Amino acid sequence: MKRAVVLLSGGLDSTTTLAVAKAEGFELYALSFDYGQRHKTELDLARGNAEKFAAKKHLIINFDLREIGGSALTSDIEVPKSGVSNKDQPLTPNPQPSIPVTYVPARNTIFLSFALAWAETLEAGDIFIGANAVDYSGYPDCRPEYIQAFEYMANLATKISVEGKVKFKIHTPLIRLTKAEIIRMGTSLGVDYSFTWSCYDPIPGPQSPTPCMKCDSCMLRAKGFREAGIKDPLGVD
């Protein structure tokens, strides 16, 4: 059984990616990060999904990107809200003219680097990441050209690739899909989206937090479910 390292944030995309890797027959090694993100709900959900999809191992690596800063997801910068109150209005998932402040500097590069290290130790040539370049926030490290460049670098970086034992492939099964297509695919593969988290700025609650339904990520999620014709189990309406 071929091994794959799957980056698993606990979000909708990465959980769907885990299901895809499972369906493709890989033995799963799920990798998450506790990096000082504001919303840790996702890590609990990642644990649950790693178990549900029978990951052989789930590793959570700790480091603190707050020391580096530069993002609304790890520092005191405010998460932008487009303030869309009428869900029938056309939604523009990325209304900012440039990459929004929720971008975390070099995050996917850091995540993929740890995935590469673990993959090398496991002698696994396959790394999965739920990057998406359609219904996304315009983050540069979600685009195909970035992923290709990482893959090329990875094959020059490691002992097992240079010695010819393994050729690394970065799998991005969602990269060209709309959010609606991702949700339909995940649903067909058994993903329960109750147990995925998207909101960048959750509202604390006595039992569990509630999605704000105003940040980019909530808006993209809501648009996806609406277009897929599926009710979001986490949706507030």
Next chain:
Amino acid sequence: MKRAVVLLSGGLDSTTTLAVAKAEGFELYALSFDYGQRHKTELDLARGNAEKFAAKKHLIINFDLREIGGSALTSDIEVPKSGVSNKDQPLTPNPQPSIPVTYVPARNTIFLSFALAWAETLEAGDIFIGANAVDYSGYPDCRPEYIQAFEYMANLATKISVEGKVKFKIHTPLIRLTKAEIIRMGTSLGVDYSFTWSCYDPIPGPQSPTPCMKCDSCMLRAKGFREAGIKDPLGVD
């Protein structure tokens, strides 16, 4: 004053690299990692050298590569000793036919990824790493082709590069130098090699550890000092 992020392990090469970046007129942001390495002496020395070369900031990021394993420097794998007892014998710095077990999976990729994140936050386009591909242990992530691939990827990965504000350059001032040339250059730039650490497998002592003088890294260092005609202040002979 242009800012540069300098990877600083506390070893001979990275400390020399810090001195080079200083001499080139950069404002220094030194970056070290506490990643579960066996020999932490180097982190204390990194702190001292960051101060000596007046780094604006020295950041030490913590994570645990022991969870990933796969290296003699982070796990229980034995550090190989070539057992060279006669210093007049010709030394072969990398006698292994392949990359030795002291290689740490994807280490430079992880280090450079954090450097990239910090550089982006600082809007610094210049990243320095003391990679060397002459008197080295054959690690794949020290070679020029790897560094070039990382630089290419970095410029696709980040908001400030994609928006055209900064073009990242990975500086490797030592990459084509022999160890002797590195030592001569560092000496001329004010590096005090008493405060640099190379040994992979130090012998614990009551006050401070002693280099083993048998591992690859000790052998490369000893050869460098001998060829430079300079006495190693840490040398045991």
